[in-house]
Amino acid sequence: MDASSGSSSPSAIRPSRYCVNTRRFCAGVATLVGASKSALSRALCADAALPTILGADPEGPPRRPYAAVRTVVSPCLATASVLAQLPGRLRLLPPGRWAISPRAALHGSTPRSGARVALVLSGCGVYDGTEIHEASAILVHLSRGGADVQIFAPNAPQMHVIDHTKGQPSEGETRNVLTESARIARGKITDLAKLRAADHDAAIFPGGFGAAKNLSTFAVDGKDCKVNSDVERVLKEFHGAGKPIGLCCIAPVLAARVLRGVEVTVGHEQEEGGKWPYAGTAEAIKALGARHCVKDVTEAHVDQKNKVVTTPAFMCETALHHIHDGLGAMVRKVLELAGK
Template sequence: MQAALRVLAPRALPSLGPLSSCRPRALHCTASCAGARVAVVLSGCGVFDGTEIHEASAILVHLSRGGANVQIFAPDIPQMHVIDHSKGQPAEAESRNVLPESARIARGKISNLSQLNASNHDAVIFPGGFGAAKNLSTFAVDGADCKVNKDVERVLQEFHKAAKPIGLCCIAPVLAAKVLPGTELTVGHEDDKDGKWPYAGTAQAIGAMGAKHCVKDVHEVHVDNKNKVVTTPAFMCETDLHHIFDGIGAMVKNVLKLTGK
């Protein structure tokens, strides 16, 4: 068993002991680390109770391609609940924490969201998934009357005040709608279109929170140049994965462009 664990562990971490104490904090940094410093904020691991994994992966791929120096964060808080993704139902006897669940996506290279400071980064990006509406906020329960996690609120306000770009996809734009009134955002279309846009009602909630919704297709982005906020619909649309990947790529490209790096 120990031999197997040594094979699975990272080369620089030959046993289980150092795994908790020697984790590097930057993910897929470029060789020179000369690119934009981008923080990515996760909300767990799994579409129905945390971060949408395909969205997070797409963001990290496009950031890597763009030469960014990436650091991943998540709040150290309990999840709203745990969903059995094979059944689509709550697992009543289970409880999980957002930080260690998010660490699954980050390959262990993650920091507490309380440590994220806008002065140390050029941009911040929030993937979607129901975790943004359940763990980073209460939007899934309270809609336009939702509350946003205090650290998420602080981070959004810090980056906005510093005029540093903020990227959000899927349901995550509701966070900016609540925290940064007047922001222009997209979650896609404003009507269902025969099941293609099952969460179209979110657009009305964005308006109710004081933001402006802008209709965009899944492969498109909306860039609010005044507020330096970039959004794309991602899995708000029922479509092929490559369309979502392309839309996220456009979002990341525009975020990096706004950093000026």
């Protein structure tokens, strides 16, 4: 510390800072391109700028030995650029190691070809659209499973709009299902009318009252409900093509209405002191001609014959992580049935 100026002199701090930063830089570049840290260090030491940085001219502006680093790094980067184009995990990096691609190293994951999954939403908000926690959890599990997801929703008006602070309809307000669903999709959403089973390996329908209000009339008509024409078409297309369909929460009623004789679950068939407040839905499912299978919230039921996978989700009053686990079980089974 210079007593007269109250500050550290450049000669006192630059060498230490330079050495620390250089070591970090060498380690980072070496990891990226497969070069050895010792090779980079030798190149740095040979650079003409090094004496200046280490204090020969402490008052002058520091020079960085980019030229020397480029000498070592450039050939490695050129090789890495070629190797990054190769498929799969088997890419040879110097000095003879099989490893993940340089591109994957940059992003922290290995590129892979996953299932193409269509996620069908019904708005935004548990009481008049998609249950947001369910949709988000499903997207996380699909991402973890390596799936390529495209999000859809019908371009149609909602049945009504609910003020979620009061749980009551907002008089005189109207909203569009596609527009509202775009909130969850971060704007990347497609009209359900354009969804074709031929373009995807699986379809998943999150819950929320939107499934019973906007994708069908189940909330009003129960076992006599009608299903949105595009929703019905999509379910029949995927079923006919032998491609898996995942549904959670109240959404299994859609499959029960469209795919006669299908096996689904909405959880337990008794309320059990309020733990299963929508247990009566199981009887409606039976009335629709489907078979209801009792499952816990962390489980998923698989109808192997029809390739339909269901889980209770928020049909159960429980901790969020239990619901998250059940949704994960559903997604994993869907991806397995899709062969991914």
